[in-house]
Amino acid sequence: MNAALKEFLKNGFDKASTNEMVKEAEISKGSLFNYFQNKKDLYLYLVDYAYQIIDKVYERIDFTERDLFKRLGNVGLVKLQIQKQSPHIFDFLTYLIHEDSEEVKDVIDQKYNVVFKEGLTKIYENIDYSKFREDIDVQKAMDILTWTMVGFGEKARSEIKPFDEVGEKQLRDWESYAEILKRSFYK
Amino acid sequence: MNAALKEFLKNGFDKASTNEMVKEAEISKGSLFNYFQNKKDLYLYLVDYAYQIIDKVYERIDFTERDLFKRLGNVGLVKLQIQKQSPHIFDFLTYLIHEDSEEVKDVIDQKYNVVFKEGLTKIYENIDYSKFREDIDVQKAMDILTWTMVGFGEKARSEIKPFDEVGEKQLRDWESYAEILKRSFYK
DNA sequence: TCAAAATTGACCGCATTGGTCAATGTTAAT
DNA sequence: ATTAACATTGACCAATGCGGTCAATTTTGA
Numbered sequence: 001m002n003a004a005l006k007e008f009l010k011n012g013f014d015k016a017s018t019n020e021m022v023k024e025a026e027i028s029k030g031s032l033f034n035y036f037q038n039k040k041d042l043y044l045y046l047v048d049y050a051y052q053i054i055d056k057v058y059e060r061i062d063f064t065e066r067d068l069f070k071r072l073g074n075v076g077l078v079k080l081q082i083q084k085q086s087p088h089i090f091d092f093l094t095y096l097i098h099e100d101s102e103e104v105k106d107v108i109d110q111k112y113n114v115v116f117k118e119g120l121t122k123i124y125e126n127i128d129y130s131k132f133r134e135d136i137d138v139q140k141a142m143d144i145l146t147w148t149m150v151g152f153g154e155k156a157r158s159e160i161k162p163f164d165e166v167g168e169k170q171l172r173d174w175e176s177y178a179e180i181l182k183r184s185f186y187k
Numbered sequence: 188m189n190a191a192l193k194e195f196l197k198n199g200f201d202k203a204s205t206n207e208m209v210k211e212a213e214i215s216k217g218s219l220f221n222y223f224q225n226k227k228d229l230y231l232y233l234v235d236y237a238y239q240i241i242d243k244v245y246e247r248i249d250f251t252e253r254d255l256f257k258r259l260g261n262v263g264l265v266k267l268q269i270q271k272q273s274p275h276i277f278d279f280l281t282y283l284i285h286e287d288s289e290e291v292k293d294v295i296d297q298k299y300n301v302v303f304k305e306g307l308t309k310i311y312e313n314i315d316y317s318k319f320r321e322d323i324d325v326q327k328a329m330d331i332l333t334w335t336m337v338g339f340g341e342k343a344r345s346e347i348k349p350f351d352e353v354g355e356k357q358l359r360d361w362e363s364y365a366e367i368l369k370r371s372f373y374k
Numbered sequence: 375t376c377a378a379a380a381t382t383g384a385c386c387g388c389a390t391t392g393g394t395c396a397a398t399g400t401t402a403a404t
Numbered sequence: 405a406t407t408a409a410c411a412t413t414g415a416c417c418a419a420t421g422c423g424g425t426c427a428a429t430t431t432t433g434a
Contacts, residue, residue, distance in 0.1 A: 018392060028413045140364055147338030148331050177327055184371035215382045
């Protein structure tokens, strides 16, 4: 599974090689095609699997937390934890947007907007925006916050070593970044 | 040139197809191989070209500007202007780090660290750090700033339409983001 | 007018592709 | 120990795409 994700992620649907997958996964070609009728089948299974993971993220988010920074810290933490089991899953999801192979793009599009756009609004739902200064451009503040989140997420991911517990350390680290931004965002 | 950059960027050296390049560039295969002996020749030419572009960026930066935000705004602007002529050049440069084809990786490594690491320190040279609050973690502030720069750069790039003049608008836009960050970074 | 330069695309041998399938190995219940 | 269902293997196939060639054609400029 991980081998296939990795290969599709790296090369896209058309150029991804089933030969590479079985080599990486150390199984035989016949075994792969015993469980999946063809390459497309395998791909669609993985897309579906990836969408399910996203749902799992939403399930584990604490939506009662109304502070934006804590909410986002929570989201990031859940993502990191999932990435431990399935290292390529979120990269795969972001790659999916750019996939434009005629053979699969329609199937991706069907669910993509639902899963993503809906989810993204859910993440920012019920946030206590009254904490923000009145004179700040909220959209721009949110941009900065998003970009910082992305950057921090990548940094955190690269710092995780095998067998590490994901959690406390990253959360405290994030909070120190959040603190800096709060100083200009919040009243 | 752009077609080749795009193809190498997308597929890496090994998997990049010269057929795709000539199709995209609307020239014949024979013409391509008239100017370059082989695929590797073309690749090395492009790598060299890309490194030259980087040098051009450094040449056009105003190193007398000591305010960090203005300096970075300047850097971003120069990058945007170059991206107008050569849309894939910076993506190509960042991809170069990850290229690990046996046939070319040694040639990349030779110059990479020199051009990049040296350049990066140059960008942050002679900055007036006394403007920063004493109680701020400068490293973390710089992280946020870098991530914001990257995010803003992508946003700005995607908003540029063909025939647009690159300049004033983006710079003013950047300044409004910078203003927000200054509020927590500066005294 | 004509030689030099530029451009073309059919063509080549070869590697890799997605997929098949008869043979073999493994499992667990009898 | 026997058996039958299931899992796994990798040599093999036709098809495709690869990097690269080159004789033939077109374009160029003096």
